[in-house]
Amino acid sequence: xxxxxxxxxxxxxxxxxxxxxxxxxxxxAEGTVVSLIGPSGSGKSTLLRCINxxxxxxxxxxxxxGIDISLPGFDANPVRRRIGMVFQNFNLFPHMSVEDNIxxxxxxxxxxxxxxxxxKAVELLERFGLADKVNAFPDQLSGGQQQRVAIIRALAxxxxxxxxxxxxxxxxxxxxGEVLDVVRELKTSGMTLVLATHEMGFARDxxxxxxxxxxxxxxxxxxxxxxxxxxxxxxxxxxxxxxIRAGRL
Amino acid sequence: xxxxxxxRAAYERARxxxxxxxxxxxxxxxxxxxxVLVPKMPxxxxxxxxxxNGERFAHSLPRLLDAFVLDIKIFAWSMPAIxxxxxxxxxxxxxxxxxLFPLRILTIAYTDIMRGVPIILWIYLIGxxxxxxxxxxxxxxxxxxxxxxxxxxxASYIAEVFRAGIESVHESxxxxxxxxxxxxxxxMRHVVLPQAIRRVIPPLMNDMVSLxKDVALVSLIGPIEILRQxxIDKSKFANFTPYxxxxxxFLLITIPLTRTTDWLIERERRRTTGxxxx
Numbered sequence: 001x002x003x004x005x006x007x008x009x010x011x012x013x014x015x016x017x018x019x020x021x022x023x024x025x026x027x028x029a030e031g032t033v034v035s036l037i038g039p040s041g042s043g044k045s046t047l048l049r050c051i052n053x054x055x056x057x058x059x060x061x062x063x064x065x066g067i068d069i070s071l072p073g074f075d076a077n078p079v080r081r082r083i084g085m086v087f088q089n090f091n092l093f094p095h096m097s098v099e100d101n102i103x104x105x106x107x108x109x110x111x112x113x114x115x116x117x118x119x120k121a122v123e124l125l126e127r128f129g130l131a132d133k134v135n136a137f138p139d140q141l142s143g144g145q146q147q148r149v150a151i152i153r154a155l156a157x158x159x160x161x162x163x164x165x166x167x168x169x170x171x172x173x174x175x176x177g178e179v180l181d182v183v184r185e186l187k188t189s190g191m192t193l194v195l196a197t198h199e200m201g202f203a204r205d206x207x208x209x210x211x212x213x214x215x216x217x218x219x220x221x222x223x224x225x226x227x228x229x230x231x232x233x234x235x236x237x238x239x240x241x242x243x244i245r246a247g248r249l
Numbered sequence: 250x251x252x253x254x255x256x257r258a259a260y261e262r263a264r265x266x267x268x269x270x271x272x273x274x275x276x277x278x279x280x281x282x283x284x285v286l287v288p289k290m291p292x293x294x295x296x297x298x299x300x301x302n303g304e305r306f307a308h309s310l311p312r313l314l315d316a317f318v319l320d321i322k323i324f325a326w327s328m329p330a331i332x333x334x335x336x337x338x339x340x341x342x343x344x345x346x347x348x349l350f351p352l353r354i355l356t357i358a359y360t361d362i363m364r365g366v367p368i369i370l371w372i373y374l375i376g377x378x379x380x381x382x383x384x385x386x387x388x389x390x391x392x393x394x395x396x397x398x399x400x401x402x403x404a405s406y407i408a409e410v411f412r413a414g415i416e417s418v419h420e421s422x423x424x425x426x427x428x429x430x431x432x433x434x435x436x437m438r439h440v441v442l443p444q445a446i447r448r449v450i451p452p453l454m455n456d457m458v459s460l461x462k463d464v465a466l467v468s469l470i471g472p473i474e475i476l477r478q479x480x481i482d483k484s485k486f487a488n489f490t491p492y493x494x495x496x497x498x499f500l501l502i503t504i505p506l507t508r509t510t511d512w513l514i515e516r517e518r519r520r521t522t523g524x525x526x527x
Contacts, residue, residue: 052428081430091425095443095521104439105429137521150425157430 005030005161005192006051010060013050020046022216023060028161028194033187035203035224036196038213039239044196047213048163051194052085081109084159088166090146092138092153098125099134102153110157117156124152128182144175151182162186164195200249204228212236305490309482313494316478323392323464323474327399328457334404339411340437356408363405369466371398376470395467403460410452414445447517454510458503
């Protein structure tokens with residue numbers, strides 16, 4: 001039995017005839033940062049959605065603290081409160097103020113009383129420099145601010161693991177920094193993070209483990225220094241060469 | 250800088266003034282044409298006498314207003330029932346639970362059948378048919394069963410309006426809600442429905458205005474509401490003016506209703522959105 005926070009064993013996922021994950025094995029140790037990199041369509045987002053139980057897997061198992069959460073019929077709602085997720089397009093609720101976005105889940109699913117949840121939301125907003133936005137609506141915020149609110153919303157339920165699905169991919173370049181700063185702070189606070197990302201420089205700096213995905217397989221995994229400077233597999237080499245040529249590393 | 254802003258503002262003002270003038274002049278032209286030309290028609294005198302008779306109008310108006318109270322009552326108890334039933338049907342049709350499959354089939358059959366038959370027929374069938382089963386008073390009143398017919402038909406239309414709204418909420422909103430640990434019902438209740446309902450308020454109001462008028466159809470099976478009262482007055486004096494009076498009373502309700510909703514929608518939009526394109 002491994003001591004990993006999350007373990008994937010032979011995870012397979014297909015959408016119809018399109019097989020997206022073809023036997024993923026990985027261990028995510030508590031308090032570490034794991035980056036998933038790889039070309040578009042390699043299965044990074046699907047893998048995160050599977051861990052969050054948003055997509056049922058076809059084969060294999062997903063263990064959270066050694067318990068298989070991927071069994072059919074396993075109650076997903078309590079699991080999702082332990083594994084938070086942040087999306088590429090923020091997915092804030094447009095009809096709710098920032099405060100209501102953040103307090104919705106604590107109030108409805110954890111039964112936290114409204115004023116306590118609000119105090120906590122304000123505290124988190126202050127911590128990430130958004131204290132003045134508590135009553136704003138998502139439409140009134142910049143992309144970077146929206147994504148920071150989305151991260152705070154996920155943090156408000158005090159998850160043990162946070163999944164970040166290409167959270168800077170739809171941001172203007174000058175807004176990427178403020179969101180990455182939040183992620184750095186989360187790492188410092190000891191949060192277990194799994195991120196799918198195209199920000200290679202960031203992945204290299206922040207990760208404890210880097211996994212390179214290629215058509216649903218992990219073709220390479222290891223320390224960032226090792227994966228980025230001396231990739232073993234030919235496909236990982238080609239992928240990284242393309243990234244370097246595009247000036248992204 | 251100041252002069253550029255000033256010129257810009259002056260230009261905007263001039264443009265606005267010009268649009269206002271064009272709109273006013275064209276509206277006046279149309280109204281004048283109607284007011285001047287219609288009375289020149291060969292039989293205007295007789296139409297004027299039988300449709301716009303001041304004396305008949307004054308005589309009918311209080312009686313019609315009395316009768317209109319019944320229309321408002323039918324509307325007032327039917328509308329909440331319609332909204333609740335329509336929401337239930339729409340949510341059932343949108344549910345993804347396998348256990349609800351038989352209910353989903355039932356709701357599909359319900360919408361198909363209710364929408365496929367003219368509303369007048371349902372009022373006759375349910376309004377006469379159900380009391381005919383031998384139900385005791387007061388539960389055999391055509392008022393009740395006429396209202397039930399209205400509720401069942403309108404809910405089938407409005408369920409489709411709600412369904413369109415629910416389906417228009419992007420899947421990523423559900424994903425975000427579920428990832429926060431909300432159950433599928435909580436996701437529907439707090440995330441999907443509030444957005445769906447806001448989006449369908451204009452078509453919903455459309456149907457509410459329609460309902461407000463279709464309430465008059467219940468008179469076909471007996472209750473004396475405004476339309477029937479107008480018919481009685483018309484027959485008594487062989488004059489159509491009561492119909493004009495009834496129309497005026499309907500407008501008195503429907504126009505403020507629609508204006509108010511438009512205002513509410515606009516206020517909500519201003520509250521939640523950032524920039525707007527002029």
